[in-house]
Amino acid sequence: MNAKDKTAYCGIYCPDCIHLHNQYSTLSQELLTHLKKIEFDKYASIESPFGAEFTHWDKFSTVLHKLASTQCENPCRPGGGCSGTACKIMMCCQEKEFEGCWECNDVEQCDKFDFLEPRCGQMPKNNILKIKTHGIENWADKRANFYIWQK
Ligand code: SF4
Ligand code: SF4
Structure with a gap:
């Protein structure tokens, strides 16, 4: 080129540009796949001894999906x-x-x-x-x- x-x-x-052939989308997709496999959303929906931060799960998930889908190919x-x-x-x-x-x-x-x-x-x-x-x-x-x- x-x-x-x-x-x-x-x-x-x-x-x-941070979007061109980025690594973050690939890594985010891998994390999404893993979190889905272990059904972390269900864990996050119940009060956890690890902390209250998981109550923000929906917002985190929205951003993670966006990161996974914003790779620029050209x-x-x-x-x-x-x-x-x-x-x-x-x-x-x-x-x-x-x-x-x-x-x-x-x-x-x-x-x-x-x-x-x-x-x-x-x-x-x-x-x-x-x-x-x-x-x-x-x-x-x-x-x-x-x-x-x-x-
Ligand atoms: S080509 Fe169009 S966009 Fe570019 S500097 Fe000129 S007026 Fe602005
Ligand atoms: S075309 Fe792709 S690499 Fe170029 S500025 Fe837009 S998002 Fe970034």
């Missing part, structure tokens, strides 16, 4: 967007027949990146500047951290 296929229209580098470009659904940035690029926002002159003032900002901050726009400077095949080793909590 070349660098362009690993780079989403918005400038994010999909191999850095980067954005070949996969048609996150979960196979095009976001507003991808649709905008495709309407303009751009390979990515790095072909656009309106990046700085574009407000379509708002949904990425809580987790990724300015990373996508910073990456786009790197792509504009170095080209799509030679920018990846200059990319910013994916998540705002990464140092």
